[in-house]
Amino acid sequence: MGWRRERFESHEGEVGVLLADGSEPGPVYFDIGSGTYVHESTDWWVYTGELRRPTATSMRGRCACGWRAARAFPIDWQRVDPADLTAYDVSGPLQDWEAHMDEVAARAVRLPEDVAGLLKRLYERLDELVDDEPLTVLRAVDRLEAIVGVYGPMAARLVTGIGEAGGGMVRVAEALGMTEEAAGSRLRHYRYLDF
Template identity: 65%
Template sequence: MTWKRDGFESHEGEVGVVLADGTEPGPVYFDLGSGGHFHESTDWWAYDGTFRRPTAMALRGRCACGWRGERTFPIDWQQVDSHDPDAYDISGPERDWEAHLDEVAARAVPLPEDLVVLLRQLHERLDELVDDHPLAVVKAAGELEAAVAFFGPLAARMVTRSEQLPLAHVAEVLGMTEQAAGSRLRHYEYMDR
């Protein structure tokens, strides 16, 4: 199970595990029978010590950006239902990840309020139209694509040509990882070519 928040796609969160020595293990592998391919997993419940897999002692939140929660939550393996591990309480790690995302969002550049209102109204109006007038939505999508194709490359070029905006800063104000920010800038920068 992963956690996501709209607008912060490069910050996908999940439950991480900690071993007794304080380290975070790599993926575990499952031999599903004959064949050269082994399924791998980083799902927290896979670290239960069976079949010589490591035994996790605690849970913590973790994020695709590399963030790891400082707090750990002990695992009571007696309370984990092997047939339904999702029933186990993982709310602590999830709350920590949510707090991490709140911090990321606080550092991100806010959109002007009038633009937030316009975008919300646009989403609502397109949602109203899609069932009864899908061609109108297709036409509106084309108009939006034209606006993105014009303004996206213009803005991306302004950002990439600014020597005062290192990629780390761009990533922070966009609320994403450096890799995702660089990818987004390149996507828009070369969109019209």
């Protein structure tokens, strides 16, 4: 599992690697038996050069949205412990991804303070109630779903029109703080809730 930031989950980050020529390698495939399934991985630590795998010479931060960090950090394979991969320092790529996420968050639409406050208080109150009064929480969630059922489709149809007219899904995804794929999926989900 990669790096995630709350409220921006579709922008999952991870360590990416580069080969000596500066290119980014494709996945490494593992044939683990005689079945038809072949496991693949893009985890940074599989690019060791062993067993005909490509050899990564450096690492950088990358994101599910397609973003790649400009900075690259050399990989010292002599210091990588296969038994404890978390001991190897990947803080540089992580810091770059965090900076990317700060930019994503800055471009996302801001909720009005009163709406953000209401949502925060509702979350906190439901959290207080859930253990002792789960039926009350279910009743509240039912009311929330009714609200989503009214306003989700309405907003999704309006946003779909905006996306088609000016900037496409890139603009919508940026405003929602999501990848284009996640934004498209979210719009389709809300758009057809009332059918």
